Amino acid sequence: MPQDVLPETSSLWIFGYGSLVWNPDFSYSRSKVGHIQGYKRRFWHGDNFYRGDKDTPGRVVTLVEDLEACTWGVAYEVTGSQVEESLKYLNVREATRGGYVSKMVEFTPRDQDEDASLALVYIATSDNPIYLGPASPAEIAAQIAICRGHTGHNIEYLLRLADFMRMYCPEVEDDHLFSIEAAALALVI
Template sequence: MTANTIEINRQRHRFDGRESVWLFGYGSLIFKADFPYLERRPASIEGWVRRFWQGSHDHRGTPDAPGRVVTLIEEAGAVCQGMAYRIAPEVFDHLDVREKNGYLRFMTPMTFADGDQSDGLVYIATPNNAAFLGPADERDIALQIAASHGPSGPNDEYLLRLADALRELADIDPHVFAIERHLRTAD
């Protein structure tokens, strides 16, 4: 699959007659809501873990030196914490461009922090996309992140802002925090 998923996503879900749609964010969408939203609520999804396995050729790296950003990987029994946004369907015009580097929209059930539930959309970079880097040692991921920089800024800024945002959500993510520790000790 191509890394540029804008047109694919625009064909995946139709919003005819919908005034709003829930969106689940688990990476930069937690700390960088550069889009209008109607409501914002902490939420979680089941059966997924956050991993720094997706290459970033367009935001936190370059085609020759990609950074690493998070995607979701299926894992039975896992719970991924994040932030849900209720948005107008036209906001996807912006989000599809922002998440174009290999991410596809999928429908997912979400559970809000207060126990309420709803279906929503989530962007996931699956292993068959051209920008997928896959697993690596967390120390090696930290070193790649430390060395990467792209149009949206340094890759380590993404990691550190995500770690801080997860702490604010009281989410203990061993993968993210291990990479953060390696990054801080590499300084």
């Protein structure tokens, strides 16, 4: 990750909107549910390691710029030695294996008494070789239903993300996520 992306600090917030919401897999000091503005979550990125393979890439989420949208997730604060350790881990998980780039964005916590802060986020862009792009909910669900990678079935990723949204953001309607979930469940039940 380019060092000029990060501010000079002994603490850093990292925003997760996909598997990081249930599996950060790095040490952190505290976490907050909240959102970022100007992006929508989409199952447009391919995954040929964690939730798919080279022959049948899975589909995972990325962020697409949309000034009217907001994306809910979890921000994790890492402090002291956690900063370097988490970035080392995430650069392999998200950048090297996942094809994501990093960016600093404004994160707004769900608790309105808390101030917004800058957070690091990983985003896969359309110029990435494993970027799959838009498809209908039925097409995305059909692909998710058959894929499996090193960390498990792609449908588990989808269902865990939908469960997170229902549990922690019950008032938020994520039509893209929930329509893919419904289509995938219709295929496997």
